[in-house]
Amino acid sequence: MRITFPHMGNSHIAISSLLRELGLDVVVPPPCTRRTLELGARYSPEFVCLPLKLNLGNMLEALEKGADTVLMAGGWGPCRFGYYAQIERDILEDLGHSFQMIIIEAPDSNILQLIKQVRNLGIKVSWRQLYSAMRMAWAKLKAIDYLEERMHYWLPRAINKIQVEKTISLGFKRIDRCSEQENIPRILEDVEQQLSLLPAATAPAPLRIGLVGEIYTILEPFANYNIENQLGRLGSEVVRTVYMSQWVNDHLFGGYLSASSLQNILKYADPYLKSWVGGHGRETVASTVQFAHGDVDGVIQVAPLTCMPEIVAQAVLNKVQEVEGIPVMTMYFDEHAGEAGIITRLEAFLDMIRWKNAEMGKISYG
Amino acid sequence: MLDKINNILGSDLTTDSAWAGYCNRKNHVALEGQKIKQKSGPRVGIPRALFYYHFFPQWKRFFENLGWEVQVSPPTNKAIANEGIAEAVSEACFPVKVHYGHSLYLSRQGVDLIFAPRLISIERRSYICPKFMGIPDMLRAQIKSLPPLFDISIDLSQGSRHLNRQLRQWALETGLSPHQVEQAWQQAERETDYLNSICRAGFRLGEAIRIWEGHPMAKKGPAALNIGVLGHCYTLNDSFVNLNLFGRLQEMGVNAVTVEMADPDLVHKAADQLPKRVFWTVGRDLVGGALVYDRDPAIDGIIYMTCFGCGPDSMVAKVIERRMKKPFMLLTVDEHSGEAGLITRLEAFCDMLRRRRDRVEDNISPHGKFSYSH
Numbered sequence: 001m002r003i004t005f006p007h008m009g010n011s012h013i014a015i016s017s018l019l020r021e022l023g024l025d026v027v028v029p030p031p032c033t034r035r036t037l038e039l040g041a042r043y044s045p046e047f048v049c050l051p052l053k054l055n056l057g058n059m060l061e062a063l064e065k066g067a068d069t070v071l072m073a074g075g076w077g078p079c080r081f082g083y084y085a086q087i088e089r090d091i092l093e094d095l096g097h098s099f100q101m102i103i104i105e106a107p108d109s110n111i112l113q114l115i116k117q118v119r120n121l122g123i124k125v126s127w128r129q130l131y132s133a134m135r136m137a138w139a140k141l142k143a144i145d146y147l148e149e150r151m152h153y154w155l156p157r158a159i160n161k162i163q164v165e166k167t168i169s170l171g172f173k174r175i176d177r178c179s180e181q182e183n184i185p186r187i188l189e190d191v192e193q194q195l196s197l198l199p200a201a202t203a204p205a206p207l208r209i210g211l212v213g214e215i216y217t218i219l220e221p222f223a224n225y226n227i228e229n230q231l232g233r234l235g236s237e238v239v240r241t242v243y244m245s246q247w248v249n250d251h252l253f254g255g256y257l258s259a260s261s262l263q264n265i266l267k268y269a270d271p272y273l274k275s276w277v278g279g280h281g282r283e284t285v286a287s288t289v290q291f292a293h294g295d296v297d298g299v300i301q302v303a304p305l306t307c308m309p310e311i312v313a314q315a316v317l318n319k320v321q322e323v324e325g326i327p328v329m330t331m332y333f334d335e336h337a338g339e340a341g342i343i344t345r346l347e348a349f350l351d352m353i354r355w356k357n358a359e360m361g362k363i364s365y366g
Numbered sequence: 367m368l369d370k371i372n373n374i375l376g377s378d379l380t381t382d383s384a385w386a387g388y389c390n391r392k393n394h395v396a397l398e399g400q401k402i403k404q405k406s407g408p409r410v411g412i413p414r415a416l417f418y419y420h421f422f423p424q425w426k427r428f429f430e431n432l433g434w435e436v437q438v439s440p441p442t443n444k445a446i447a448n449e450g451i452a453e454a455v456s457e458a459c460f461p462v463k464v465h466y467g468h469s470l471y472l473s474r475q476g477v478d479l480i481f482a483p484r485l486i487s488i489e490r491r492s493y494i495c496p497k498f499m500g501i502p503d504m505l506r507a508q509i510k511s512l513p514p515l516f517d518i519s520i521d522l523s524q525g526s527r528h529l530n531r532q533l534r535q536w537a538l539e540t541g542l543s544p545h546q547v548e549q550a551w552q553q554a555e556r557e558t559d560y561l562n563s564i565c566r567a568g569f570r571l572g573e574a575i576r577i578w579e580g581h582p583m584a585k586k587g588p589a590a591l592n593i594g595v596l597g598h599c600y601t602l603n604d605s606f607v608n609l610n611l612f613g614r615l616q617e618m619g620v621n622a623v624t625v626e627m628a629d630p631d632l633v634h635k636a637a638d639q640l641p642k643r644v645f646w647t648v649g650r651d652l653v654g655g656a657l658v659y660d661r662d663p664a665i666d667g668i669i670y671m672t673c674f675g676c677g678p679d680s681m682v683a684k685v686i687e688r689r690m691k692k693p694f695m696l697l698t699v700d701e702h703s704g705e706a707g708l709i710t711r712l713e714a715f716c717d718m719l720r721r722r723r724d725r726v727e728d729n730i731s732p733h734g735k736f737s738y739s740h
């Protein structure tokens with residue numbers, strides 16, 4: 001069995017570590033590129049959302065590399081993601097690929113189902129092995145969250161932005177290669193130390209931009225045209241409430257590893273959106289309100305074009321923006337978006353915030 | 367939902383005498399309704415959009431049981447649609463924009479309340495669409511001069527307790543007797559069962575509502591060409607949105623059938639053949655309906671009409687398309703679609719069906735897949 005799974009940002013570091021520790025032969029799909037998207041879009045239904053197309057592209061490229069088993073998450077709606085795996089399997093079968101698909105249907109099943117299937121294939125996995133594999137994967141997830149957070153911090157501050165990006169991506173590589181859990185903290189310390197040695201502008205403080213929206217689009221730089229780096233290079237610090245560890249915990253580990261931290265912020269959405277609307281629609285509204293109450297200067301909502309929960313959230317954010325007095329910009333992405341247009345929109349948004357802040361006597365630079 | 371209706375449904379309206387008796391009784395009920403109207407209480411507006419087509423009789427009866435007057439917005443027209451398009455977020459699907467338009471219309475009519483329920487789920491572990499879950503909040507966030515909304519959450523996956531609690535709460539806020547309100551709702555629920563039984567006699571939801579309102583209608587029979595038409599009720603029953611699809615089909619000599627006319631048990635059984643349950647209520651019925659039509663020798667072809675930007679349909683259409691052996695056509699409409707393009711495609715499709723049927727009658731294999739999408 002040669003197992004693969006679709007990308008979502010840096011999650012492959014933790015997921016491949018988990019699968020490898022379980023003794024499986026893992027095929028990590030090549031990183032998302034234009035080709036991935038073109039392949040995925042060519043074989044997907046025209047009007048499905050972008051993550052499905054990218055997933056499918058990853059799967060196709062991994063099958064080319066010799067994978068024969070695809071691991072995929074499921075779900076029970078109303079967001080389309082819950083039915084992705086079904087459609088993807090249909091398409092791959094129709095294209096004549098022979099493979100098997102293992103679907104983890106949270107909350108009905110979790111990583112334990114995977115173990116059962118693995119055992120059925122005659123591969124021995126002990127409980128101890130599982131326990132240590134999960135601990136290692138969790139530690140790597142936390143490391144991913146940490147590195148991303150440090151990048152948000154240093155990119156707007158450091159003068160040499162390219163150096164920050166290089167240092168961070170080297171950090172990711174080291175975490176990926178690391179096979180002893182004890183070494184993870186040292187790697188992180190190392191990275192942070194290198195970053196803190198880079199010359200940085202000291203004042204005034206960068207703009208703080210909250211990033212909210214559909215989780216895949218937030219976490220996969222290829223799906224958001226690298227928005228976090230773009231914002232950082234333009235001198236603003238990205239703030240998020242959703243992190244990789246949460247998603248993996250909720251979807252693959254059945255929520256066992258930690259309680260979802262998003263639960264406590266949902267109350268912020270109450271005055272504007274009284275119901276769960278699937279996906280992360282309510283979290284988007286809640287985070288925006290929370291940001292408005294805190295020291296965030298503006299919020300950017302990102303989502304795949306036609307994403308239903310985020311369209312509901314977008315309509316509601318109109319009001320949030322007005323009542324809470326926080327600038328909000330919504331960006332939808334599909335395979336037809338262009339990077340230049342996106343940078344222009346980001347620049348205009350940041351300029352608008354600086355003006356607004358200047359009017360209110362707040363100083364910031366960029 | 368259909369299961370429940372089927373259980374409750376004692377009588378079968380498929381025989382003609384039962385049908386005639388039914389029409390008479392409905393006329394009588396409609397007259398009674400008018401009497402209540404005279405001693406008018408507050409006036410509630412019901413937008414003729416989204417799940418109006420599934421639940422209007424029930425909602426109307428509920429308010430009338432309370433002595434309220436009910437005002438429905440007129441059938442969608444250009445003005446209503448344009449207003450909705452202007453106010454709603456541009457990424458929303460056409461039916462949601464149309465709903466905005468109807469709500470705006472009603473808010474200008476001086477109604478005391480607009481009925482905008484939050485439909486979360488009408489069967490266990492299934493949803494309609496995230497937009498149905500957020501409609502009241504979307505309206506409130508974007509329409510300035512909106513009268514109060516009656517935004518009760520309908521979530522049958524939580525059982526009827528949840529609903530009753532909200533009804534009692536609403537009663538207290540409105541100064542009505544909680545018991546009376548709960549009873550009014552329970553009594554009104556029967557209307558949905560009636561409506562569905564009319565559909566089972568061969569009428570689309572929109573037609574069934576007209577019949578329920580007391581306008582008898584002749585039953586249609588099979589024609590030279592019989593086509594199964596799939597789509598959401600608010601697309602198929604709003605001739606502005608669907609560009610008069612059914613009128614056109616009729617002109618072309620086609621008998622069009624829709625899923626609400628089929629036996630819900632058959633539809634559900636067919637849908638259950640999929641490896642994973644489709645968790646969108648409408649999508650599941652459409653998959654089931656398509657599979658039933660595909661096997662039904664009386665059906666010549668299948669048309670699926672979807673609205674541009676519809677999330678669930680983008681998936682469901684794929685699930686259906688790959689499983690169809692009969693000719694299948696996917697039509698995507700939005701606020702910019704024109705009737706001319708639609709007619710051309712319908713004509714081409716019908717011609718093809720006729721040729722194919724003639725061939726079949728010449729004993730050539732009926733199998734072979736054709737799909738046509740725009």
Ligand code: SF4
Pocket residue numbers: 308459460461462494495496497498598673675676677678679
């Ligand atoms: S089901 Fe489709 S058409 Fe209906 S509200 Fe949702 S997205 Fe719009």
